Amino acid sequence: MTKCTHCRLNLAVFERSYSGERLCSDCFCRSIQDKTRATINHYGMFNHNDKILVAVSGGKDSISLLNILAGIEGKFPDTELIVLTVDEGIEGYRDEAARIATNATRQLGLQQILISFKELYGYDLDQIVKMHGGRSITPCSFCGVLRRRALNIAAREERADVLATGHNLDDETQTMMMNLLHGNALRIADVRPVLRSTHPKLVTRVKPMCRVPEREISLYAYFQGIEFQGISCPYSGSALRNDIRFLLDGIERNHKSVKFTLFKSMERIRPALEALIEEREIGECRLCQEPTFGEICNTCQLLKELSIL
Ligand SMILES: [Zn+2]
Ligand SMILES: [Zn+2]
Secondary structure (H helix, E strand, O other): OOEOOOOOOOEOOEEEOOOOEEEOHHHHHHHHHHHHHHHHHHOOOOOOOOEEEEEOOOOHHHHHHHHHHHHHHOOOOOOEEEEEEEEOOOOOOHHHHHHHHHHHHHHOOOEEEEEEHHHHHOOOHHHHHHHHOOOOOOHHHHHHHHHHHHHHHHHHHOOOOEEEOOOOHHHHHHHHHHHHHOOOHHHHHHOOOEEOOOOOOOOEEEOOOOOOOHHHHHHHHHHOOOOOOOOOOOOOOOHHHHHHHHHHHHHHHHOOOHHHHHHHHHHHHHHHHHHHOOOOOOEEOOOOOOEEOOOOOHHHHHHHHOOOO
16 A cells, blocks of 8 residues: 655545546645645736535535635625526426525525526426427527526626636636647637636636546545535537547546646637737627627527527
C-alpha cells in the first residue's frame, strides 16, 4: 500500500495519472476544492459582495459545486449564495433530482428558487418531446436552449450578479469538439469559463469547475458522501456528444492529459477567434424582448418550430 504523496500519513486511494500524485481521500477532496478556488481566482469569477445564483439540478456536478462554493464563499460575509433549480418536467427523473437538490440546499441552510418549463413556456419537456415527434432537433438541444433562457430569467429576476453552473472539463472539451464537427468553429470562442454580461438583461455566467475532470467530480461526491441523482436523463446526450465523449475517453487512456491540453489549446486560440468575430450589437427579440443578435431570438425560433408560439 502506498502512502499519500501530499500528507505522507494516510494510505493513497487515488492515483492522478496526469500528475503522478497518489492521494488519500482527504487530500484528494482538498485538491478539488483548491482547484475550484484557483479557477475562481484565475478568471476573477466573483467579487466579495456578489449575489451568486448556483444552478443545481441534483446531479453530481452541480451538487459538488454547491458543496464547494458553500465552503469557499461562506467565508465572505457579504457574499450571498442562492440555489436555483429548473424543473424541466421529465417524469421519473426530475422529481428525484429536485428532491436531492432541495435536501442539499436545506442542509447548507441556503435559500432555493424553483422554476419550471411549464410555468415559463406552458408545457413541460415530456409534453414538448411528444408534440415535437420525430423532427430534426433532439430533445437535448432544445432542452439546452430552454434551460439557458430559464436560468437567465430566474437569475435576472433575483437580481443576481452572477450565475454559476457545474460544467466540468469533459463538458467543455466535448462542446469544443462538437462546435468543430458541426462546422461552427468560431463558436469555440463562446466555450469559456466566464461569459460576461454584454446586455443589461443578461446575467454573467461562470463555470468554476471547468478545469476538473468529470471522473474526479464523481469521486469527490463519493468521498464527501454527497447524495446525487445517479441515473442519467432519459433524453440524455445527443448522439454526437456521446460519440465525442467515447472518443476523448478512448484517447485519454493512452494520452493522460489530452483533455487539459485541448482545454488549454482552446484558451490560446480564443483571442484570435474573437478578433475574427465582428462586433455585433445585441438587441432585443421582437417577440419576447429578451436579448438577441437577430430579430427573433433562438428560444422564440425554437418555440415557433415546436408550434408552441
Ligand atoms: Zn493525504
Ligand atoms: Zn424571443
